[in-house]
Amino acid sequence: MNSYIYFSIIICCFNSEKYIRETIDSIVKQTYKFWEIVIINDGSSDKTEEIINEYINKKLPIKYFKQKNKGFADARNKAIELSKYDWIAIIDHDDICEKNRLKIHADQIKRNNDCMLFFGNSIIFSSENSFISKHLSKFDFNKIKLNKEDAYNSLLSEGCFIDTETVVFNKNASAKINNFNINYKYIADYDFFIRMGKLYNFNYTNVVLSKWRVHENQATVKMSKLYKKEYFLLLFNNISFKNKFSLNLLIFFKLIKQIINY
Numbered sequence: 001m002n003s004y005i006y007f008s009i010i011i012c013c014f015n016s017e018k019y020i021r022e023t024i025d026s027i028v029k030q031t032y033k034f035w036e037i038v039i040i041n042d043g044s045s046d047k048t049e050e051i052i053n054e055y056i057n058k059k060l061p062i063k064y065f066k067q068k069n070k071g072f073a074d075a076r077n078k079a080i081e082l083s084k085y086d087w088i089a090i091i092d093h094d095d096i097c098e099k100n101r102l103k104i105h106a107d108q109i110k111r112n113n114d115c116m117l118f119f120g121n122s123i124i125f126s127s128e129n130s131f132i133s134k135h136l137s138k139f140d141f142n143k144i145k146l147n148k149e150d151a152y153n154s155l156l157s158e159g160c161f162i163d164t165e166t167v168v169f170n171k172n173a174s175a176k177i178n179n180f181n182i183n184y185k186y187i188a189d190y191d192f193f194i195r196m197g198k199l200y201n202f203n204y205t206n207v208v209l210s211k212w213r214v215h216e217n218q219a220t221v222k223m224s225k226l227y228k229k230e231y232f233l234l235l236f237n238n239i240s241f242k243n244k245f246s247l248n249l250l251i252f253f254k255l256i257k258q259i260i261n262y
Helices: 020-028 048-056 072-082 101-111 150-158 171-176 188-199 225-238 245-261
Strands: 007-013 035-042 062-067 087-090 115-126 131-134 168-170 201-214
Touching (some): 007 020, 020 035, 020 048, 035 048, 072 087, 072 171, 087 101, 101 201
16 A cells, blocks of 8 residues: 655746746755646746746656736646645745655654644745744744634634645645635635634644745735735634624734734
């Protein structure tokens, strides 16, 4: 019986010529070799496609699809559709996987067969390769619970403690929540984690799995008014005032403070 975990690693890219080589190279250099790459080119007008074709010509296990620009939520859904394997790992077009990331994920999955989403720590770094911080150091995991429904409540009360570029999730579980919500331009990942947390157990490791690059062209750096509006609507729609009114009210005002601080 084959005991290996196989991964479909999805990359959604838009005008990614500056960083996409580093991203793909970080997958090729993985110590764990049971994977495919699924790349969705979401309407790039630069040399992104040319660079991707270089890797395809090397006969690497890459599926490639180009579409008109529809946003990363739609692109993620297309990548999931094209993925062959049960476990989907996300890495964005400007981020980098640590070389043992997939091996660590495989071990996580084997040890926790009741969990459908896994994540880890990440290093936040600048485009000049300067270390900024570790993502999970900003959160108190003594307060965070990752069993189903508890994961949902923790994401609402503590904010999005999950860094997307460290995430792997089960394809069938994702299908049951209809994958990513294309109505969100900026916070589809956070919404996805919240909806997964309603139904499934999560598992995490404090080991650094990926590096998250911060640069001036990121939507999360620009912090547009639309980003804040989406964040507010997401939280408002997920807080039920029918049950535990006082607790939900406390969470609501705490999150309003988080939005203002953004």
